[in-house]
Amino acid sequence: xxxxxxxxxxxxxxxxxxxxxxxxxxxxxxxxxxxxxxxxxxxxxxxxxxxxxxxxxxxxxxxxxxxxxxxxxxxxxxxxxxxxxxxxxxxxxxxxxxxxxxxxxxxxxxxxxxxxxxxxxxxxxxxxxxxxxxxxxxxxxxxxxxxxxxxxxxxxxxxxxxxxxxxxxxxxxxxxxxxxxxxxxxxxxxxxxxxxxxxxxxxxxxxxx
Amino acid sequence: xxxxxxxxxxxxxxxxxxxxxxxxxxxxxxxxxxxxxxxxxxxxxxxxxxxxxxxxxxxxxxxxxxxxxxxxxxxxxxxxxxxxxxxxxxxxxxxxxxxxxxxxxxxxxxxxxxxxxxxxxxxxxxxxxxxxxxxxxxxxxxxxxxxxxxxxxxxxxxxxxxxxxxxxxxxxxxxxxxxxxxxxxxxxxxxxxxxxxxxxxxxxxxxxx
Numbered sequence: 001x002x003x004x005x006x007x008x009x010x011x012x013x014x015x016x017x018x019x020x021x022x023x024x025x026x027x028x029x030x031x032x033x034x035x036x037x038x039x040x041x042x043x044x045x046x047x048x049x050x051x052x053x054x055x056x057x058x059x060x061x062x063x064x065x066x067x068x069x070x071x072x073x074x075x076x077x078x079x080x081x082x083x084x085x086x087x088x089x090x091x092x093x094x095x096x097x098x099x100x101x102x103x104x105x106x107x108x109x110x111x112x113x114x115x116x117x118x119x120x121x122x123x124x125x126x127x128x129x130x131x132x133x134x135x136x137x138x139x140x141x142x143x144x145x146x147x148x149x150x151x152x153x154x155x156x157x158x159x160x161x162x163x164x165x166x167x168x169x170x171x172x173x174x175x176x177x178x179x180x181x182x183x184x185x186x187x188x189x190x191x192x193x194x195x196x197x198x199x200x201x202x203x204x205x206x207x208x209x
Numbered sequence: 210x211x212x213x214x215x216x217x218x219x220x221x222x223x224x225x226x227x228x229x230x231x232x233x234x235x236x237x238x239x240x241x242x243x244x245x246x247x248x249x250x251x252x253x254x255x256x257x258x259x260x261x262x263x264x265x266x267x268x269x270x271x272x273x274x275x276x277x278x279x280x281x282x283x284x285x286x287x288x289x290x291x292x293x294x295x296x297x298x299x300x301x302x303x304x305x306x307x308x309x310x311x312x313x314x315x316x317x318x319x320x321x322x323x324x325x326x327x328x329x330x331x332x333x334x335x336x337x338x339x340x341x342x343x344x345x346x347x348x349x350x351x352x353x354x355x356x357x358x359x360x361x362x363x364x365x366x367x368x369x370x371x372x373x374x375x376x377x378x379x380x381x382x383x384x385x386x387x388x389x390x391x392x393x394x395x396x397x398x399x400x401x402x403x404x405x406x407x408x409x410x411x412x413x414x415x416x417x418x
Contacts, residue, residue: 002373004368005368009366010266012380014265015379017267020264022264023380023384025238025261027390027391029235050234051237051258053272054274055231058215060234093405101410101414135233141356145262147266147365152361154356157230161210162211164210164211171225171228172228172232172395172397175235175393180235182401187408188381188403188405191401192236193402196303197397198303201310206322207307
C-alpha cells in the first residue's frame with residue numbers, strides 16, 4: 001500500500017492536492033444547480049457535493065466554496081431563497097462539465113452550454129429541461145464551516161419531478177433508467193450499472209459470512 | 210413528468226419517503242466507517258453520506274443520524290477523536306451492506322460480517338484490510354444541524370493508504386482500478402465504468418455546443 005501522511009498531502013502542489021483529495025471520498029453524484037437572480041437572469045453550475053441530509057423533512061445539502069465561479073449561484077440563492085438540483089445524464093455530460101468555466105456574469109451557462117431552462121409550477125429558479133430527475137428546493141439554512149471558510153447550503157424539497165419510468169413500486173428511483181451518471185475527482189464522469197440489491201439489514205437476516 | 214409536491218412527499222408512509230428521498234440526490238459513495246472504543250472494541254458501519262469538503266486542509270464530512278445503529282460509531286469518535294473511511298468494492302459489497310444491521314454493542318461488525326480489522330501506523334481506529342483505498346482522519350469539528358437533529362462530522366485526513374496501481378500520474382485516483390462501487394437509495398449497489406474525462410473548464414476552451 002502507498003502511504004501518504006498529512007505532511008505528504010500538504011507538501012503536494014495545489015493542483016495535485018486538489019486532484020487527489022477530490023478523488024478519495026469515492027464516486028460523487030453529478031448534479032446541476034439552477035438559480036436565477038431577482039430579475040430573472042439564470043445561472044447553472046455543476047456540483048459534486050450534493051448530499052442527502054434527511055427525509056422528514058426532506059433536506060438536501062451541498063458545499064459552496066467562496067470562489068468566483070460559484071459566487072453567482074450563491075448570490076442568487078441568498079437573494080431569492082430557492083434553487084434547483086438536476087441530475088446529469090449521459091447525453092449532457094460534456095455540456096454539464098463546461099458550466100464550471102468562469103464565464104462572465106452576463107453569460108448564462110444555459111445559453112453558453114446549450115442546456116434548456118424550464119420554469120415549472122411558478123417556481124422562480126430554473127430547472128434543466130433535459131434532466132430526467134429534478135428537484136426544486138427552498139433555502140432552509142446555511143452553515144458556515146469555519147475550518148475552511150466554505151458554507152453548507154441546506155435546501156428543503158418543495159417540488160420533485162421525474163420521468164414516470166424512473167419510479168419503482170417501492171418508491172426507489174431507478175437512476176439507471178434516468179441515465180444518471182457520477183463523477184470522480186475533478187473531471188472524470190462514469191456510467192453506472194446495477195450490481196446487487198440487498199434486503200433491509202437486521203441481525204436476524206444477516207447471512208453467516 | 211411525474212410531480213410530487215412537499216405535501217405529497219409528507220403524505221407518504223415513512224419507508225416509502227425514506228426510499229424516495231434517499232434516491233433523489235443521485236449516486237452516493239459506498240464507504241465503511243471504522244472506529245474503536247477507548248479500550249479497543251471495534252465498530253464498522255456502512256455510510257453513504259461521505260462528502261469532500263475541501264482540499265487544503267483536506268477535510269471530509271459525513272452526516273450522522275441520532276439513531277441506534279449509528280450511536281456506537283459516534284460514541285467512539287467522540288471518545289477517541291479519530292475514525293477511518295474505507296472504500297467498498299465489488300467483493301465486499303454484501304458484507305458491507307449488512308454492517309448496517311442493529312447488532313448489539315458487544316458484537317463487532319468486523320467479526321460478524323467477516324471483514325478484517327487492520328491497525329496501521331499506530332492509528333487508534335481500525336482500517337478495513339480488504340479495502341483498496343482507506344483514510345485515517347482526526348475529528349476536526351462537529352456541527353449540529355438544528356433542522357433535523359442530525360450532525361455533520363468533519364474529519365481532517367491524517368493518513369491515506371491506497372493500492373499503488375490506483376494512483377494516476379496527475380494524482381487522480383482511478384476508482385475503477387480499486388473496484389470501488391456506489392449506492393443508490395437505501396440498498397442498491399452499482400458498478401461503475403469510465404464514460405469520459407474532460408479538460409479543466411475555462412471560457413476559452415469551452416466547445417461551441
